[in-house]
Amino acid sequence: MRAETDFPKHWVADVLASDGGVVHLRPIVPSDADALIAFHGRLSERTRYLRYFGPYPTMPQRDVLNFTTVDHHARVAFVAVLGDDIIAVGRYERLPEGDGNSAEVAFVVADNHQGRGLGPILLEHLAGAAAENGVSMFVAEVLAENRNMVTVFREAGYQVSRSFEGGVLRLEFAIDPSEALLSVRNSRERAAEARSVRNVLSPTSVAVIGASTDSSKVGNAVLANLLAGGFTGPVYPVNADHRSVRGVRAYRTVRDIPDPVDLAIAAVPADAIDEVLDDCLDKGVKALVVVSGGFGESGPAGQENERRLAHAARAHGMRLVGPNALGVANTDQEFALNATLAPHLPMPGRVGFFCQSGALGIAILDQATKRSLGFSTFVSAGNRADVSGNDLLQYWDSDPATDVVLLYLESFGNPRKFTRIARRVARSKPIVAVKSGRGAVPPALATGPDIDDSIVKALFEQAGVIQVDTIAQLFDCAILFGYQPLPAGPRVAVVGNSTALGVLAVDAARAEGLHAGAPIDVGPQAGPEEFAAAVSGAMDAGDVDAVIVVFVPPVAVTVEPFAEALGDAVSGADKPVLTTFLATEGIPDVLAVRGDQGQPIRGSVPSYPSPERAVTALAKAWRYSAWRGRPSSQPIRPNGVDSERATALVRSWSSGGSDRWLSDFEAAELLSCYGIDVVEFRSVTDEDEAVAAADELDYPVALKATGEQWRHRPDLGGVRLDLAGPDAVRAAYRTLAADSGEPLLHVQKMAAKGIGCVVRVQDDPSFGSLISFGLAGVLSDLLGDRAYRVLPLTEDEAVQLIDAPKAAPLLSGYRNAVPVNKSALVDLVQRVSAMADDIPAIRELACEPVLASAHGAQTTDARVRIGPEPSRNDLGPRRLR
Numbered sequence: 045m046r047a048e049t050d051f052p053k054h055w056v057a058d059v060l061a062s063d064g065g066v067v068h069l070r071p072i073v074p075s076d077a078d079a080l081i082a083f084h085g086r087l088s089e090r091t092r093y094l095r096y097f098g099p100y101p102t103m104p105q106r107d108v109l110n111f112t113t114v115d116h117h118a119r120v121a122f123v124a125v126l127g128d129d130i131i132a133v134g135r136y137e138r139l140p141e142g143d144g145n146s147a148e149v150a151f152v153v154a155d156n157h158q159g160r161g162l163g164p165i166l167l168e169h170l171a172g173a174a175a176e177n178g179v180s181m182f183v184a185e186v187l188a189e190n191r192n193m194v195t196v197f198r199e200a201g202y203q204v205s206r207s208f209e210g211g212v213l214r215l216e217f218a219i220d221p222s223e224a225l226l227s228v229r230n231s232r233e234r235a236a237e238a239r240s241v242r243n244v245l246s247p248t249s250v251a252v253i254g255a256s257t258d259s260s261k262v263g264n265a266v267l268a269n270l271l272a273g274g275f276t277g278p279v280y281p282v283n284a285d286h287r288s289v290r291g292v293r294a295y296r297t298v299r300d301i302p303d304p305v306d307l308a309i310a311a312v313p314a315d316a317i318d319e320v321l322d323d324c325l326d327k328g329v330k331a332l333v334v335v336s337g338g339f340g341e342s343g344p345a346g347q348e349n350e351r352r353l354a355h356a357a358r359a360h361g362m363r364l365v366g367p368n369a370l371g372v373a374n375t376d377q378e379f380a381l382n383a384t385l386a387p388h389l390p391m392p393g394r395v396g397f398f399c400q401s402g403a404l405g406i407a408i409l410d411q412a413t414k415r416s417l418g419f420s421t422f423v424s425a426g427n428r429a430d431v432s433g434n435d436l437l438q439y440w441d442s443d444p445a446t447d448v449v450l451l452y453l454e455s456f457g458n459p460r461k462f463t464r465i466a467r468r469v470a471r472s473k474p475i476v477a478v479k480s481g482r483g484a485v486p487p488a489l490a491t492g493p494d495i496d497d498s499i500v501k502a503l504f505e506q507a508g509v510i511q512v513d514t515i516a517q518l519f520d521c522a523i524l525f526g527y528q529p530l531p532a533g534p535r536v537a538v539v540g541n542s543t544a545l546g547v548l549a550v551d552a553a554r555a556e557g558l559h560a561g562a563p564i565d566v567g568p569q570a571g572p573e574e575f576a577a578a579v580s581g582a583m584d585a586g587d588v589d590a591v592i593v594v595f596v597p598p599v600a601v602t603v604e605p606f607a608e609a610l611g612d613a614v615s616g617a618d619k620p621v622l623t624t625f626l627a628t629e630g631i632p633d634v635l636a637v638r639g640d641q642g643q644p645i646r647g648s649v650p651s652y653p654s655p656e657r658a659v660t661a662l663a664k665a666w667r668y669s670a671w672r673g674r675p676s677s678q679p680i681r682p683n684g685v686d687s688e689r690a691t692a693l694v695r696s697w698s699s700g701g702s703d704r705w706l707s708d709f710e711a712a713e714l715l716s717c718y719g720i721d722v723v724e725f726r727s728v729t730d731e732d733e734a735v736a737a738a739d740e741l742d743y744p745v746a747l748k749a750t751g752e753q754w755r756h757r758p759d760l761g762g763v764r765l766d767l768a769g770p771d772a773v774r775a776a777y778r779t780l781a782a783d784s785g786e787p788l789l790h791v792q793k794m795a796a797k798g799i800g801c802v803v804r805v806q807d808d809p810s811f812g813s814l815i816s817f818g819l820a821g822v823l824s825d826l827l828g829d830r831a832y833r834v835l836p837l838t839e840d841e842a843v844q845l846i847d848a849p850k851a852a853p854l855l856s857g858y859r860n861a862v863p864v865n866k867s868a869l870v871d872l873v874q875r876v877s878a879m880a881d882d883i884p885a886i887r888e889l890a891c892e893p894v895l896a897s898a899h900g901a902q903t904t905d906a907r908v909r910i911g912p913e914p915s916r917n918d919l920g921p922r923r924l925r
Contacts, residue, residue, distance in 0.1 A: 057923035062161030064240030134166030201228030241439035247306035254311035255281035263311035273382030334366035369426030370402035393418015399452035415630025470508030540594030549655035556663035576609035607634035690717035703911035725792035798897030
């Protein structure tokens with residue numbers, strides 16, 4: 045029997061309600077007795093009646109003891125907590141009848157918190173705990189008139205069966221995570237996270253806590269920028285020593301503000317933040333932006349303060365941006381929010397930007413202004429203790445004011461979740477991202493181990509994210525995506541009045557894999573009409589998907605007529621147009637199409653300082669367009685999979701809390717559960733056993749050393765192939781046993797000759813389970829020629845994984861060789877993907893070598909390491925990281 049407080053620590057979670065507020069969820073403990081009584085006392089008579097089927101005005105002491113004392117196994121209860129108050133309770137109790145795999149579930153939510161989606165959240169977490177404890181079926185009894193509770197079960201995504209007796213509905217449903225359930229869960233997560241960010245970016249009132257009268261202080265700067273930016277709601281300075289700041293009435297604390305406060309900006313020292321949080325909770329503040337430093341960036345003590353800040357903010361029901369943040373901004377004139385330390389914002393536009401660094405954020409805002417790139421919203425998250433890029437992606441996905449997303453990422457919080465969200469968002473909105481180098485993040489701010497650049501590249505490719513290397517490239521792509529359509533193909537026409545620039549553009553385009561013919565050169569003497577006619581001809585050509593215009597202003601001639609002619613020639617075009625007009629970076633005034641507020645809008649023509657920069661942006665746009673044009677596929681469940689048997693085997697082989705390598709026979713048995721057959725083999729310890737095994741398997745056979753240092757190393761002589769008779773087997777056994785120093789060898793039936801391949805799964809500390817594919821051999825290892833994908837693989841991703849390594853053309857019949865059966869390799873990686881995704885205890889897996897031939901793909905050796913199951917928050921009930 046577990047102790048009363050001995051529950052799995054991963055059951056404790058911060059969760060988002062449907063209104064974007066944070067709620068703390070944890071198992072109930074006996075010390076919750078008083079809080080539970082108080083919670084019950086705050087319930088209305090109607091709520092108590094619907095939950096307990098009767099009046100139940102007070103909770104007897106025996107019930108208090110029963111409800112708060114559970115074993116966290118057969119009886120489990122969770123409480124949702126805000127501050128010190130319980131606001132919801134959910135529980136399940138295993139039923140005695142049947143085989144013990146059913147439990148009765150019930151929950152109740154405080155009246156003033158109903159409608160926030162807490163019922164479905166409790167149900168999710170109870171189901172997760174129940175599955176861990178061997179419960180597979182939930183039963184619930186509710187009054188037929190309790191429409192809200194019936195709706196919770198109906199809309200949860202479960203397949204619910206119903207029976208009705210005496211005014212009571214009995215609901216039964218399996219809690220296995222079906223596709224429908226996961227879809228509903230992800231949809232709710234998406235909506236809640238988007239709403240929580242909307243609370244940050246679209247407030248109707250703002251308090252500046254620490255609003256100083258000293259113009260050199262950050263609290264003064266934030267207040268000044270809010271006022272100068274024309275924020276449309278009331279602004280409340282909070283200053284304990286002054287009646288007003290910058291001519292605006294000030295208040296001693298947030299509590300003293302007479303009206304509601306949506307967003308609080310904190311510019312106070314780290315040691316004063318606790319009092320601020322308490323005040324914000326009492327005031328019902330929805331979100332907090334901390335611009336002050338002294339937290340994680342300052343060292344170990346600051347890191348502890350930052351963890352405490354994030355925990356306390358969530359416990360107080362708020363999302364947190366920062367600390368050490370530059371701030372947040374929303375250029376929508378309905379809000380006109382500049383809650384940043386930057387005095388000036390870019391003009392309104394349709395680009396959303398997320399970064400971490402404050403200093404970089406100021407430079408980004410300045411560069412956007414210089415290039416006439418308009419922003420919809422901007423978030424500099426500083427140390428990113430809570431709100432992350434994933435949250436912003438959820439918001440921008442549903443934000444009608446944002447068409448393009450820009451990210452400057454110094455680290456990942458939840459890369460697996462990033463892949464899932466970005467893959468969806470990128471189907472409709474381009475995501476352009478810079479992933480800074482490893483040295484860019486101070487050790488104090490590092491959120492995890494170093495991430496291999498090749499894995500990041502694969503992650504971005506898999507999710508459809510456009511990766512760039514520099515801030516300049518980020519803006520080069522942004523002005524193209526923000527103002528021009530995507531190219532429908534790779535065919536490019538180069539038009540200009542400079543032969544040299546035209547040739548440079550064509551050469552750069554071909555180097556990027558674009559299809560470009562000879563440049564269309566109108567010559568330096570061409571006038572605006574001739575120039576525009578050449579551009580129009582290229583735009584109208586059926587074999588052109590994009591046009592690059594290279595333009596050098598003629599001597600002593602004004603450029604406005606050329607700009608006007610160019611604008612008329614491309615107006616309303618459905619093909620992208622890029623220029624080197626005046627070598628300007630961004631949108632030149634003469635090529636801008638203006639909106640109602642004078643800002644450049646779609647149809648404006650971007651300009652680049654060189655043809656090469658324009659070509660690089662266009663090439664990235666084409667590759668993204670091609671990715672988006674491919675049909676979206678889903679993970680495929682291979683036939684012939686017995687996941688229950690595989691899971692049972694792994695549990696029987698696990699060795700408590702430590703990792704363990706499976707034996708060769710165990711590994712082969714596990715793979716067979718997923719339809720992966722390792723070529724048959726026998727273990728032998730002397731010559732006679734080797735000959736007997738060879739006779740049984742039928743000649744020819746292979747003999748292999750089993751020591752780890754010999755495996756997969758033909759260069760060490762650890763394998764003898766094509767042994768055709770007993771004498772050859774005996775001689776090979778004597779040699780290998782002597783060389784390896786081990787009498788234990790494997791005799792294996794010879795596989796069909798083919799190209800050696802390697803399929804691996806590794807449990808990456810940053811990305812979770814990663815699958816990789818490459819060709820076997822020392823050269824591939826030396827060059828790092830491996831392709832990576834995050835699990836689970838979709839059908840298309842399995843194909844792309846096989847084709848991704850640089851050596852992959854060898855599989856397709858390079859130089860008239862016979863092509864291998866690539867479908868067999870695709871099937872193999874899909875089976876490996878399914879197995880690793882189903883069984884989190886698999887920490888490492890290698891099929892090496894896999895011999896691929898025209899006849900199929902044969903796995904000749906497999907190694908599997910199992911261990912304690914890692915936390916996979918993105919797969920379980922919704923929770924904040």
